[in-house]
Amino acid sequence: MRGRAVVPFLLGLFLLVHAAEVVNGASSETTNTHLDTGGLSRGSFPKDFIWGTATSAYQVEGMADKGGRGPSIWDEFIKTPGIVAGNGTGEVAVDQYHRYKEDMNILKSLNFDAYRFSISWSRIFPNGTGEVNWEGVAYYNRLIDYMIKKGITPYANLYHYDLPLALEKKYLGLLNRQVVKDFADYADFCFKTFGDRVKNWMTFNEPRVVAALGYDNGFHAPGRCSKAYGNCTAGNSATEPYIAAHHMILSHAAAVQRYREKYLEKQKGRIGILLDFVYYEPLTRGKADNYAAQRARDFHIGWFLHPIVYGEYPRTMQEIVGDRLPKFTAEEVKIVKGSMDFLGVNQYTTYYMFDPHQPPPKDLGYQQDWNAGFAFSKKGVAIGPRAHSYWLYEVPWGMYKALMYVKERYGNPTVILSENGMDDAANITLRQALHDTKRINFYRGYLTQLKKAVDDGANVVGYFAWSLLDNFEWRLGYTSRFGIVYVDYVNGLKRHPKMSALWFKQLLEKHGH
Numbered sequence: 001m002r003g004r005a006v007v008p009f010l011l012g013l014f015l016l017v018h019a020a021e022v023v024n025g026a027s028s029e030t031t032n033t034h035l036d037t038g039g040l041s042r043g044s045f046p047k048d049f050i051w052g053t054a055t056s057a058y059q060v061e062g063m064a065d066k067g068g069r070g071p072s073i074w075d076e077f078i079k080t081p082g083i084v085a086g087n088g089t090g091e092v093a094v095d096q097y098h099r100y101k102e103d104m105n106i107l108k109s110l111n112f113d114a115y116r117f118s119i120s121w122s123r124i125f126p127n128g129t130g131e132v133n134w135e136g137v138a139y140y141n142r143l144i145d146y147m148i149k150k151g152i153t154p155y156a157n158l159y160h161y162d163l164p165l166a167l168e169k170k171y172l173g174l175l176n177r178q179v180v181k182d183f184a185d186y187a188d189f190c191f192k193t194f195g196d197r198v199k200n201w202m203t204f205n206e207p208r209v210v211a212a213l214g215y216d217n218g219f220h221a222p223g224r225c226s227k228a229y230g231n232c233t234a235g236n237s238a239t240e241p242y243i244a245a246h247h248m249i250l251s252h253a254a255a256v257q258r259y260r261e262k263y264l265e266k267q268k269g270r271i272g273i274l275l276d277f278v279y280y281e282p283l284t285r286g287k288a289d290n291y292a293a294q295r296a297r298d299f300h301i302g303w304f305l306h307p308i309v310y311g312e313y314p315r316t317m318q319e320i321v322g323d324r325l326p327k328f329t330a331e332e333v334k335i336v337k338g339s340m341d342f343l344g345v346n347q348y349t350t351y352y353m354f355d356p357h358q359p360p361p362k363d364l365g366y367q368q369d370w371n372a373g374f375a376f377s378k379k380g381v382a383i384g385p386r387a388h389s390y391w392l393y394e395v396p397w398g399m400y401k402a403l404m405y406v407k408e409r410y411g412n413p414t415v416i417l418s419e420n421g422m423d424d425a426a427n428i429t430l431r432q433a434l435h436d437t438k439r440i441n442f443y444r445g446y447l448t449q450l451k452k453a454v455d456d457g458a459n460v461v462g463y464f465a466w467s468l469l470d471n472f473e474w475r476l477g478y479t480s481r482f483g484i485v486y487v488d489y490v491n492g493l494k495r496h497p498k499m500s501a502l503w504f505k506q507l508l509e510k511h512g513h
Contacts, residue, residue, distance in 0.1 A: 035440070035499070035506050036440075037444065037503065037506060040448065040451065041507060041509070042508050045451060046454065048461070049463070050461060050462030050463070051111075051114065051463055052113060052114030052116055052153070052463070052464040053115060053465045053466070053467060054418065054419055054466050055096070055471060056117070056157070056160035057117070057119060057120035057123070057162060058072065058074055058093070058120065058160065058472065059467075059473070060093050061093055061095075061096050061120065061123075062092040063095075063097040064090045064091045065091060067097065067123070067133075067136060069126060069136055070122040070123075070165065070166060071122060071165040071166075072121070072122050073165055073168050073173065073222045074161060074474075075089075076165050076168075076222075077220070077223055078221075084475055084476075084477040085475065085479040086478060086479060088477025089472075093471060094469050094470070094472075094487045094493055099493070100142070100146060103495070104143075106485055106497065107152060107468060108151065110505045111510070112508065113153055114152060114154070114155055115153075116155040116202075116464050117155070118158070118159070119140060119156055119157070119158055119190060121158070122164035123136035123139070124136050124137060124140075124189065125164065125186055125189075126164070126166070129182050129185065141194070144194055144198060153199075153200065155198075156190070156198045156200070156201055156202070157202040157203075157274065158190060158201070158203050158255070159203065159204045161206075161220065161474075163221075163222075167179060167182060174214075174243075174247050175215075175240060175243050176247070177250075180251045181254070183203075183251035183254065184251065187203065187255035187259070188255075191258065191259055191263045191267070192262075195259075198269065199268065199270065200269060201259065201269060202272055202418075203271065203273050204248055204252055204273055205274045206274060206276040207248040207275070208245070208275065210244065211241040211244045211245040212366055214241075215241040215243075215244050215366075216229060216237045216240075216241045216367055217229050217230040217365075218231065218232035219475065220474065223235075224240055225365075228365070229367075237363070237365030237366060237368075238365055242325050242326060245303060245304070249307055249336060250332060250335075252308075252339060253335045253336040253339040254335065256335075256340065270342060272343055272416070273308070273344065274345075274418045275301050275304050276347075276348075277301045277347050278300060278348070278349055279347070279398035279401050280294075280350070280372075281401070282354070284354070288357070289353065289354045289355055292354055292370075292372040292373070293353040293372070294316070295316050295371065295372050296353045296370055296372045297405065298314035299316070299366070299370045301406070302314040302316075302317070305406070307336050307337070308337070308338070308339055308340055309337070309410045309411060309413070311328065311333040311336060312328065312333070320369050320371070324364070340413070341414065342415065342416055342461070343410075343414065343415050343416070344417075344418030345403070345416070345417055345418060346418050347399050347403075347446075348392055348420060348421070349384075349391065349393050349398065350397070350398025350401070350402075351375065351393075352375035352376070352377075352383060353375070354372070354373045354375055355372065355373070358371075376393060383395050387422040387424070387442075388422075388424050388425045389476070389480060392423065394422065394442050394445065396445035396446045396449045399417075399449040399450055399453070400450070400452050400453050403415065404453055404456065407459070414459050414461055415459060415461065416460070416461060416464065417460055418462075419464060419466040420446055420464075420465060420466060421466035421467060421482050422439055422442045424481045426479045426481050433496075433498065434497075434498045435498075436484075436499050437499065439498070439499075440499060440500050443465065447463070465504065467482045467483050468484065468485055469487050470482065470483035470485070470486055470487040471483065471487070484500045484501040484504060485501055
């Protein structure tokens with residue numbers, strides 16, 4: 001990309017020849033000397049700063065219908081032909097269920113400290129509640145034990161889009177208040193079973209995405225929406241996103257309460273939630289566009305973070321959504337407010353926002369409630385280069401603004417940057433995929449801005465790259481590659497560290513200065 005130093009192509013080819021050495025934990029002097037980290041190193045960040053990579057159960061494990069696992073709403077959702085590109089499924093994914101040792105060996109060889117994985121609720125409780133699948137429990141015990149053996153700190157996330165299908169069929173899942181108790185019971189079991197070794201817990205990954213894409217436009221499971229906003233057979237975009245979100249907030253708070261009351265004293269861990277945060281920049285300096293950008297931030301991260309920090313939804317949401325927005329009782333406020341030890345922020349991109357100056361639509365919905373327009377360029381200049389995914393523009397300065405926004409508006413909580421990365425198209429050659437200088441530039445730009453935020457007082461204590469491996473990318477199936485490690489879907493799921501993996505290996509050398 002223009003204006004950035006990139007590794008010369010011949011050097012890149014040389015590194016690829018040596019990439020196999022990384023898998024075996026071997027170190028090549030050459031791989032550690034020529035990759036431009038832009039002056040960044042482990043020593044550029046606070047002493048105990050945590051470096052990790054992240055994945056999620058459905059995207060990497062495989063064994064979706066084996067090992068005693070019950071189906072999730074995604075297993076059902078993707079049965080419709082055409083829902084997922086190439087009709088891809090999570091049945092095998094990248095088979096981490098069987099290859100976890102290989103994957104953790106790679107992670108360790110790249111000098112990372114931690115691994116953020118998710119636990120599949122329906123692998124533990126195939127019916128969502130009741131009978132335990134001990135085969136699934138044994139898998140997570142093996143994974144956690146091996147990570148600890150390798151000196152990798154486990155970060156366990158309890159919910160990554162994958163509600164047990166049984167609960168969706170039984171009582172409409174997240175739309176029913178019963179899910180609060182059932183999630184808390186599932187979380188309780190995980191704390192009891194794995195909490196002697198897992199000290200970093202997360203309840204939900206991107207609950208906003210679950211509510212918006214699952215219930216406003218039907219783009220994700222369970223695929224509910226009003227007819228005006230998507231191709232759904234059932235749903236109500238005006239109310240259901242808010243109900244689902246409300247129940248996720250209460251489920252999160254109930255799980256945190258269980259942990260603090262029953263396990264904290266003995267296990268001495270911490271628990272938080274992971275929120276996605278696209279940063280929204282006003283398109284112009286005008287008052288209307290500034291208000292539009294603020295509405296977008298309130299309806300995006302504020303939807304979940306405001307109740308957890310302040311005990312209520314943002315005022316803008318209360319005023320616009322009105323009676324369609326559920327309310328917290330006085331008792332619920334006590335449980336919700338303050339229900340996190342840290343906040344995970346998944347930060348990828350930034351958009352311009354403007355006031356569309358139009359009356360509200362006839363059909364109400366969550367996205368329509370923002371009353372804000374999206375722009376991806378200003379005066380003919382794109383906000384940043386676009387990755388393969390249509391939504392992902394490379395805007396490093398948005399990382400800084402997002403972290404400072406959380407610092408200044410929400411009392412500077414302890415933050416883990418829990419996801420950040422970019423994707424390539426899958427239909428490129430192995431050589432092209434491994435020579436991922438564009439991804440290196442992305443990470444260098446974003447980490448430079450993250451360091452700037454830390455230097456300016458943002459309480460960020462860790463960073464997790466998305467993703468360790470190329471994997472099942474939801475509706476994009478296997479047509480999108482986010483990994484720093486290439487997975488060969490044709491030749492036995494063989495792993496090949498990309499140049500970006502070697503870049504991190506160099507950045508994270510323990511003797512870095």
